Amino acid sequence: MTRKLGYREAMREAMHEALASDPRVFLMGEDVGRYGGTYAFSKGFLDEFGPERIRDTPLSELAFVGAGIGAALGGLRPIVEVMTVNFSLLALDQIVNTAALYRHMSGGQFSVPLVIRMATGAGRQVAAQHSHSLEGWYAHIPGIKVLAPATVEDARGMLAPALADPDPVVIFEHAGLFNLEGEVPDDCTVDIAGAKVRRGGTAVSIITYGGSLPKALAAAETLAAEGVDAEVVDLRVLRPLDTATIVASVAKCRRAVIVDEGWRSGSLAAEVMARIMENAFFELDAPVARVCSEEVPIPYARHLEEAALPQPEKIVAAVKGLFA
């Protein structure tokens, strides 16, 4: 059986389930309590679970992310909500220098079972300081897992395995997806092990993640109407990357376009491309193409912002370029 669910409600249900089923789980972050969550993901939680487990924090990203790490070391299972990836830069030290390193640096003595959630991405005309897509930075760091739920099912299902993971997991929720609706199975169990093919095809593999997934699917529809049968791969797990699924899709389609809202230079798209070169070079009928954000601070004005970001039309054009 399936049911219709929105992305926000899916996130809310996932957190609710975690809080209700495990007393070690608590939620901490800016305005998660009285305000009900910046994006209303935790509306009503304060009344239901109380201020000990739904903790409004001061504007201290470094301290409350670090406190989440300490609380995880101390036996709890914190969900730390950082309002957006843009502000996570103030907490980067704790994530990179503590959470990611502690297990290895301590010779296996201390694991950090922490989940950090944050909104990411552009597309809402909130200008340069609120529009970053830095998933690729985080995916660079050994010691953390990086997830990008791009469907309602993943929004509903990824939190539970993330909390069950004994190591730090960072979840990026693209703000452009929050109004997404979808059918989810009643038992919404998903893995956080690898990528998924969201649309089967044979002519070109479009590989993407997060907020770009709906754009890639829209591009695939357009291409289908023109007789190009595109496959769409949703990476889902940005670290560790699922090389096998990427390579299988590319080997089948023999052409690939990578769509990434991060900037092109040093991007996650570059990493995917490198893996294709390493593992599927001789399967290719054309050079691999990329659709990334333009290398510019994301502007406010709608037409400029749209021009700066990956769009279905750009993806269609990139695919056609491979057949030219």
Add this chain to the structure above:
Amino acid sequence: MSAQVAQVELAPPPSGPVPYPREFSIQLLTDMVRIRRLEEKCAELYGAGKIRGFLHLYIGEEAVAAGALPALAPGDNVVATYREHGHALVRGMSMNAIMAEMYGKREGCARGRGGSMHLFDSATRLYGGNAIVGGGLPLATGLALAARMQHEDRVTACFFGDGAVAEGAFHESLNLAALWKLPVLFCCENNLYGMGTAIERAESQTDLCAKARSYDMPALSADGMDIVSAYETTKEAVAMIGQGPVFVEYRTYRYRAHSMFDAELYRQKAEVEEWKTRGPIHTFTARLKAEGKLTEEEFLALDARAAAEVAAAVAFAEAGTWEPVEDLLKDVHTP
């Protein structure tokens, strides 16, 4: 550039009665001597190329760790910095495990992955060995939060230097811990310098207790060269923890260079010499002798035992093995 001299009025050397039974007094002294002997050997081994990387010696500051840590209970948590050999040792880690770690051997506490700056010990609840200045404070705040939420009667002692006080992590953590009334003991080892920067060149307000009090937490100042003051002040602070965090400043001094790469251009030799008159080991030894709690023979014997412990640790580290390179990636994630 002329050398900067820290503008502090030097108190007279620690003196006066030692209010403890003989056995405990000698334990305090022994721990200071063990740290001193261990680190003198470390400096030597560094010169010999046996220990590499960064090595930060605690020599001169021993009374802080050796005085503060006995005031804690075994179930308490400890978070320390990269200058933490003394803390690890007094907390109960074996000298063998410390030395082997500095050698980079598999028998080290972190199997050679951490080295001098990253001593960890789950058995004694030592959560590092953190080499990011201020990095331990948010972590300690979270450990205390976990203790509070799980109704565990546990204090988290967090050691950091005067330099860390300028970091945002200090201010964010003190605020959060005070706001949530968490059982954190903020232990500031004020040795008057952060690398080459004297405290008055880094802080608009050099009264560090005043900073802590501004976050509405009690703040105590101890003479970090006097183990009696360090122990008593820490004990008093631990007793106050029930109502929330407490800040303790230990006024101390580092005799050696910041690390092994430091020409010490920022202070005068005379200043170091002056502070040596307040040395934690010789002043405490003299007090114990004056009270008849220690004889010269007993001192020599405990010193010899410490030296023997160090020699055994070196032999242990020398005989240690290297972690197989095949295990390089082990423990990036929990299996």
